[in-house]
Amino acid sequence: MSTRTAVIIGGGVIGLSTAYHLARKNYGKVILLDKGPVGDGASSRAGGIITDLMWSETGVRARVKSLQLYRELSLDLEGYKFQDVGCLNFFEKASYPDREKLFPIYRKLDVPFEVLDAKEMHRRWPALQAPAEIIGVHDPLGGYSEPDEYIPAITRKIKALGVEVREHQQIQDFVLRGGQVRGVVTAQGAIEADAVVSTVHAWTLPVLGELGLSYPIKTFVHQRYVTKPLPAPVKLPAVNANPMGGYVRPATGNRLLVGVETAEREEHRVTAKDWHMSDLTVPAGLKEELYERFVELVPVLAQTSWETEKVGLIMFSMDGEPILGPVAQYPGLFVGTAFHSGGFAYNPVAGMLLAEFVAEGKTSIDVSDFSPERFTSQETQAHLERTLAQKDSIRRRH
Ligand SMILES: Cc1cc2nc3c(=O)[nH]c(=O)nc-3n(C[C@H](O)[C@H](O)[C@H](O)COP(=O)(O)OP(=O)(O)OC[C@H]3O[C@@H](n4cnc5c(N)ncnc54)[C@H](O)[C@@H]3O)c2cc1C
Numbered sequence: 470m471s472t473r474t475a476v477i478i479g480g481g482v483i484g485l486s487t488a489y490h491l492a493r494k495n496y497g498k499v500i501l502l503d504k505g506p507v508g509d510g511a512s513s514r515a516g517g518i519i520t521d522l523m524w525s526e527t528g529v530r531a532r533v534k535s536l537q538l539y540r541e542l543s544l545d546l547e548g549y550k551f552q553d554v555g556c557l558n559f560f561e562k563a564s565y566p567d568r569e570k571l572f573p574i575y576r577k578l579d580v581p582f583e584v585l586d587a588k589e590m591h592r593r594w595p596a597l598q599a600p601a602e603i604i605g606v607h608d609p610l611g612g613y614s615e616p617d618e619y620i621p622a623i624t625r626k627i628k629a630l631g632v633e634v635r636e637h638q639q640i641q642d643f644v645l646r647g648g649q650v651r652g653v654v655t656a657q658g659a660i661e662a663d664a665v666v667s668t669v670h671a672w673t674l675p676v677l678g679e680l681g682l683s684y685p686i687k688t689f690v691h692q693r694y695v696t697k698p699l700p701a702p703v704k705l706p707a708v709n710a711n712p713m714g715g716y717v718r719p720a721t722g723n724r725l726l727v728g729v730e731t732a733e734r735e736e737h738r739v740t741a742k743d744w745h746m747s748d749l750t751v752p753a754g755l756k757e758e759l760y761e762r763f764v765e766l767v768p769v770l771a772q773t774s775w776e777t778e779k780v781g782l783i784m785f786s787m788d789g790e791p792i793l794g795p796v797a798q799y800p801g802l803f804v805g806t807a808f809h810s811g812g813f814a815y816n817p818v819a820g821m822l823l824a825e826f827v828a829e830g831k832t833s834i835d836v837s838d839f840s841p842e843r844f845t846s847q848e849t850q851a852h853l854e855r856t857l858a859q860k861d862s863i864r865r866r867h
Contacts, residue, residue, distance in 0.1 A: 471495060471496060471497035472497060472498075473496060473497035473498070473663045473664070474497055474498040474499075474500065474660075474661065474662045474663055474664075475491055475496055475497065475498070475499050475500070475662060475663065475664040475665075475666065475827055476500045476501075476502065476652065476653050476660055476662040476664070476665045476666070477491075477499070477500070477501040477502070477665075477666045477668060478502055478640045478653060478665065478666065478667050478668065478669055478676065479502075479503060479510070479667065479668035479669040479670065479672075480501055480502070480503030480506075480507035480508065480509070480624075480634065480636070481503075481507075481508065481509075481510045481511060481512040481668060481670055481812070482508075482512040482515075482616075482619070482620065482623075482812065482813055482816035483668040483670070483805045483806075483808070483812060483815070483816050483819050483820060483823075484501055484503070484666070484668035484820075485501070485507060485512075485620065485623045485624060485627060485816070485820070486623065486816040486817055486819060486820025486821070487666050487668060487805065487819075487820040487823040487824055487827075488501045488627045488632045488634075488820070489623060489626060489627050489630070489632075489820055490820045490821045490823070490824030490825075491632075491824045491827060491828065492627055492630035492631060492632050493630070493824075494824060494828050496824070496827065496828050497663075498633070499627075499631070499632045499633070500632070500633045500635060500660060500662070501627070501632055501633070501634050501635070502635045502636075502638045502640060502653070502655065502660075503634075503635075503636050503637075503638070504637065504638065504639035504640070504742075504743070505636065505637065505745070506636050506637070507620060507624050507634065507636060508616070508620040508624075509745075509746075510669075510670050510671060510672075510746060510781070511670055511671065511746070511781040511782060511783065511812065512616060512620060512812070512813065512816075513616050513617070513620060513779075514616070514693070514746065514779040514780065514781035515616050515693075515781070515812070515813040516613070516693050516716060516718065516726055516728045516813070516867075517613045517614040517615060517616050517619070517813045518556060518611075518612075518613045518707040518709065518716060518718055518813070518814065518867045519532070519535065519536065519539065519556065519611055519612060519613060519614070519707075519811075519813065519814035519867060520532065520556035520558060520608045520611040520707075520709065520814070520867055521533045521535070521536050521580055521608060521610060521611065522556070522558060522571075522575065522580065522582055522606060522608045522611070523571075524571060524789075524865065525574075525790065525838065526574050526577075526578070527790070527834070527835065527836060527838040527839065528790065529574055529575065529578055529580060530578065530834050530835075531815065531818045531819075531822070531834055531836065532814065532815070532818070533578065533580060534817070534818040534821070534834060535814060535815060535816070535817045535818040535819075536610050536611070538817035538818060538821065539551040539612075539614065539817055540553075542619075542623070542817060545626065546619070546622035546623055546625075546626050547622060547625065547626075548618060548621065548622045548625075549614070549618045549619050549622035549623070550618070551612060551614055552612045552613050552614065552615070552707075552719070553610070553612040554611075554612045554613065554705065554706045554707060554718070554719065555607060555608060555609050555610070555611055555612060555706040555707070556607075556608040556611025556612060556613075556706055556707045556708075556709065556867075557585075557590065557605045557606070557607050557608070557706045557707070557708045557709070558605065558606045558607075558608065558709045558711070559599065559603050559604070559605055559708065559709060559710045559711055559712055559713070560603070560604045560605075560606065560711070560712070561602060561603065561604070561712045562602060562604075564711070564712070565604050568606060580608075580610075581608075581609050581610060582606055582607060582608055582609075583606070583607045583609070584604065584605070584606055584607075585604075585605040585606075585607055586604065586605070587599040587600060587601050587602075587603050587605075589605075590603075590605050594704055594705050594706065595704070596703050596704060596705055596767055596768075596769050597705060597708070597766065597767060598765065598766060598767070598768060599766060600765075603712065607706070611706070611707060612706075612707060613707045613718050614813065615720070615721055616813065617721075618721075638655045638656070638657060639655060639656065639742060639743065640653045640654070640655055640669075640676060640742075641654050641655060641656065641679075641742070642654040642679050643665065643679060643680055643802075644659050644660075644661060644662075645680075645799075648799070648800070649799065649800045649801045650665050650680070650796075650799045650800070650801040650802040651663075651801060652665065653665055662801075663801065664801055664802075664803060664827045665801060665802050665803070666803045666804075666805065666823055666827060667802065667803070667804045667805070667806070668804075668805045668806065668823075669806070670782075670784060670806055670812070671688050671739045671744075671746070671781075671782040671784060672739055672742060672744070673686065673784075673804070673806045673807075674686070674738075674739065674740070675739060675740060675741055675742045675744075676742060677804070680798075680799060680802070682796065682798070682799075683849055683850075683853065684786065684792055684804075684806070684807070684841065684844065684849060685786060685787035685844050685848060685849045685852035685853060686784050686785065686786050686787070686792070686806070686807050686852075687736045687784065687785050687852075687857055687862050688736060688737055688738065688739060688782040688783070688784045689730075689731075689734065689736055689737065689782065689783055689784075689785070689859040689862065690731060690734055690737050690749055690751075690780060690781075690782060691728070691730060691731075691780070691781060691782065691783045691810060692728065692729060692731070692751050692755070692778060692779065692780045692781075693726060693727065693728035693729070693778075693779055694726070694727050694728075694729075694756065694759065694775045694777065694778050694779075695720050695724050695725070695726045695727075695775070695776055695777045696720075696724050696725045696726075696727075696770065696773040696774065696775060696776055697724070697773045697774055697775075697776045698722050698723045698724055698773070699723045699724065699725070699769060699772060699773050700723070700772075701723060702719065702723050703719055703723070703725060703767070703769055704719075705717065705718065705719050705725075705767070706718075708766075709866050709867055710763075710766060711866055713762050713763065713766060714729055714730050714732060714762065715727060715728050715729035715730060715759070715762065715763065716728045716866065716867070717763055717766065717767055724773075724776070725767065725769075725770065725773070727759060727763050727770075729755065729759045729762070730810075730859060730864070731751075731752060731755065731859065732858065732859050732860040732864075733858055733859075733860060734752070734858060734859055735856055735857070735858050736856060736857050736858070736859070736862070737749065737782060739782070746780070746781050746782065749780045749781065749782070750780070751778065751780055756775055756778070760775075783809060783810045783812075784806065784807045784808070784809070785807060785809050785862050785863050785864075785865070786807035786809075786844075787844060787848065787849075787852045787863075788843075788863070789809060789863035789865050790807075790838055790839055791805070791806070791807050791808045791809075791815060791819070791839045792804060792805070792806050792807045792839060792840075792841050793805045793806075793819060793822060793823065793836060793839040793840075793841070794822075794826055794836065794839060794840045794841050794842075795826055795841075796841055796842075797841075797842050803823055803826055803827055804841050805819050805820075805822075805823050809863075809865045809866075810865065810866050810867055811865070811866070811867045814867050818834070821833075822834065822836055
């Protein structure tokens with residue numbers, strides 16, 4: 470039995486998945502800490518949509534693995550099932566050529582996709598009335614996960630695998646020895662560790678700021694709504710309706726989930742370690758506007774109304790790719806953050822990769838494009854000094 474200890478800071482889906490993979494590898498003692506209950510950040514607020522039709526080769530390779538792992542997790546996690554309804558990505562005439570340029574990557578990696586016109590989309594999914602000019606790129610392997618099923622199921626599993634899940638314990642600082650990170654400090658005291666993995670998402674700057682680390686990242690408010698139940702299930706894929714500024718998918722209990730971005734809204738900076746996402750609010754009238762935007766696309770929405778609203782933060786790095794890997798300046802420290810609006814989709818593979826870095830020092834997929842070391846301190850500082858609205862940041866969906 471290994472005597473190593475790993476501490477994971479943050480019990481969102483990225484931290485939970487890292488704990489799962491470390492436990493599966495029999496790494497040793499694995500402790501996962503969250504300042505609230507698990508899932509208290511963006512993860513419980515997510516839409517849970519996943520596609521592997523990404524915009525970079527590394528992204529596609531990683532997501533193909535995520536989709537494979539999601540299917541395996543459906544068998545391994547009691548009470549959880551990946552919803553393999555497919556994922557349909559919408560483009561307009563202006564945005565389609567950029568996506569078309571990525572088709573050679575999809576073909577090279579054997580990732581299935583189909584290009585569909587509005588008529589064909591309506592034939593396959595009669596509930597969907599896409600405007601005639603919309604082009605759909607269909608990912609038959611995509612789909613979604615319900616956060617309310619997935620988070621409790623993976624938490625139960627990691628506990629059964631021996632992971633210590635310590636809730637309501639906020640990391641205040643790090644244990645540093647000989648220039649290496651050797652643990653964390655909470656109000657309850659110090660915890661010594663061979664490896665510390667930071668998966669604190671929106672809190673990355675205040676938490677890693679304790680070590681003088683910073684990254685060129687921006688956080689934006691994002692919201693999603695679920696309807697009251699409809700009389701019958703609605704047959705739909707998960708639809709990334711980017712031209713409409715949002716997305717729609719079926720949800721548990723004959724419901725629909727619709728998410729929407731607020732493109733004009735300025736970034737929301739998190740500066741305090743004890744900040745909570747329940748402090749976020751949504752502009753007045755957004756719910757009504759959202760309904761107007763989506764009722765033409767999915768007319769059955771007219772038969773119901775919104776039941777729940779969830780608001781959280783999504784985070785984009787300067788180049789739009791995740792930040793994942795070891796931190797060169799501090800041996801023993803690893804970071805996984807900035808998964809744009811696709812952290813739920815990334816979590817199975819992100820946890821696998823972080824666990825590989827921690828346990829083996831190398832990964833089974835080359836993710837050097839995601840390296841935390843890829844930004845210079847000058848560009849990081851310049852990026853952080855600017856205040857951006859979401860429309861001026863890189864916008865990438867799921
Ligand atoms: C409305 C909305 C819809 C979304 N829809 C989708 C979607 O359809 N598909 C998709 O793939 N992604 C989606 N996302 C994005 C996705 O939710 C995130 O990318 C993902 O949940 C990030 O997971 P995480 O584990 O990194 O972060 P989080 O879930 O935020 O977890 C971080 C955890 O760290 C804890 N923490 C912070 N500071 C400390 C500290 N000092 N000590 C201890 N613990 C600490 C927090 O309490 C929190 O629980 C959506 C996001 C939002 C807000």
